[in-house]
Amino acid sequence: MxxxxxxxxxxxxxxxxxxxxxxxxxxxxxxxxxxxxxxxxxxxxxxxxxxxxxxxxxxxxxxxxxxxxxxxxxxxxxxxxxxxxxxxxxxxxxxxxxxxxxxxxxxxxxxxxxxxxxxxxxxxxxxxxxxxxxxxxxxxxxxxxxxxxxxxxxxxxxxxxxxxxxxxxxxxxxxxxxxxxxxxxxxxxxxxxxxxxxxxxxxxxxxLVNQGSAFTAGGVVPQRMGNAHPSIAPYELLATGDGELVLAVGNDRQFAALCHVVEDPELAADPRFATNADRVAHRAPLRAELEARLAHRSAPAWAAELTAARVPAGVVNDVGAAFALAASLGLxxxxxxxxxxxxxxxxxRNPIGLSATPPTYRTAPPRLPPA
Known part of the structure; x- marks a missing residue:
């Protein structure tokens, strides 16, 4: 080839x-x-x-x-x-x-x-x-x-x-x-x-992408926010009954599905949380509301149910678990x-996929030759 x-x-x-x-x-x-x-x-x-x-x-x-x-x-x-x-x-x-x-x-x-x-x-x-x-x-x-x-x-x-x-x-x-x-x-x-x-x-x-343009185009100097996102909510780690759940909710449909899974669909209609801008403005009460509803199950259980509902969710893997996940997905x-x-x-593995000229793996990292 x-x-x-x-x-x-x-x-x-x-x-x-x-x-x-x-x-x-x-x-x-x-x-x-x-x-x-x-x-x-x-x-x-x-x-x-x-x-x-x-x-x-x-x-x-x-x-x-x-x-x-x-x-x-x-x-x-x-x-x-x-x-x-x-x-x-x-x-x-x-x-x-x-x-x-x-x-x-x-x-x-x-x-x-x-x-x-x-x-x-x-x-x-x-x-x-x-x-x-x-x-x-x-x-x-x-x-x-x-x-x-x-x-x-x-x-x-x-x-x-x-x-x-x-x-x-x-x-x-x-x-x-x-x-x-x-x-x-x-x-x-x-x-x-x-x-x-x-x-x-x-x-x-x-x-720095969006954090850079926040300064260059918006005059905003970004600050540390832990695992929260400056422009999206909920987009962070949340406590559950056992472990931390990663939520990456990027639109209103996903948020409505999240509320349905946590058995409180009315939460999506709360004026504090109706749109992403509302959720960002009220991120602290939103976090409290969600963590209260997540408290009776474990992070892996929530992640499985939310993923099935097409809500981006998961747990924090260590490096070994990350490689195991990729392997389980056939990567x-x-x-x-x-x-x-x-x-x-x-x-x-090199992550680039090319149909005609894919990456090749020919030799291991070389030994240091003698001087």
Missing amino acids: TAALDNLKILDFSRVLAGPFATMLLADLGATVTKVERPGVGDDTRAWGPPHDADGVATYFDAVNRNKDSVVLDLGVPDDLARARALAAGADVVVENFRPGVMEGLGLSGPQLCAERPALIYCSITGFGSGDGAALPGYDLLIQALGGLMSITGAAGGEPQKVGVALVDVLAGLFAGVGILAALHHRERTGEGQLVEVNLLSSLLAA DPIVELPREDGSPVAVT
Whole structure:
């Protein structure tokens, strides 16, 4: 089967998460990705454990490095630098996430390489761009704080909270992947390569979506609301007789069905709750009314009945239960890839479905080659 990105060669200088995530997605779609690593230590995430897989490899590294080859180069050594330049000369795409200026000093920056090869696509991922923020360190936690995400995450009146995964890096990796694909499409039509620039702060601001437009278009600075939604109600966790129930009621039909299931259809006609705007304005009494009616059954029981009534509802799964749910729905969320010695490593399936050129799973995350 032909893959969507067959014959595409990517040279990947990036480390940690955003860049490796982007290149792994492209590798899943058929690109040949050569990962450049430092002698002896490789990618930083090789040491980011526990946990480790059955072969002692940090699972953080496993998460974003399948379908890649690895080459060890010390860019401070002339012979290795020359080899890096030779690899770049044969690549369609170069990806890097060094501090601005580092690659320029090595003669490997986007403008330098694109001047030699105008068809090259060169993607740089930074923390705060290449301008006034170039010297600032681009760590996900720092971006979550400075970019406003922590200010809207956590309980009302409580301390700011980070998201439980390095979400900004993942978002930046997705934006980088989209940018690279757009540049490839442009090159197909014109023969011209270009520079692709993505920074973590801008990626986060773009991903704030409605919370961002609340500020830009409405002049409202969003605040922490726990699990409640600023514009929809009920859209949160509610206490039941046993456990918490997740409700994501997005329209009046769903709310009427919810009221029917909790055996109080008249609640939907209460003028405080008749429309979504009314429910948002009276979210505290609405929560009290619903929790009083939910108190005599468990969260799983309510979730099953509400789901049958086409009301979005569920319970809070842990990660293991989330994978089990996906498996029960036929989504096959886990794939196993053999290492060089035949031992398997389990990784998460790429979520993109393509009827003609689906993602492929060819090789496990690579061992660090000897220097």
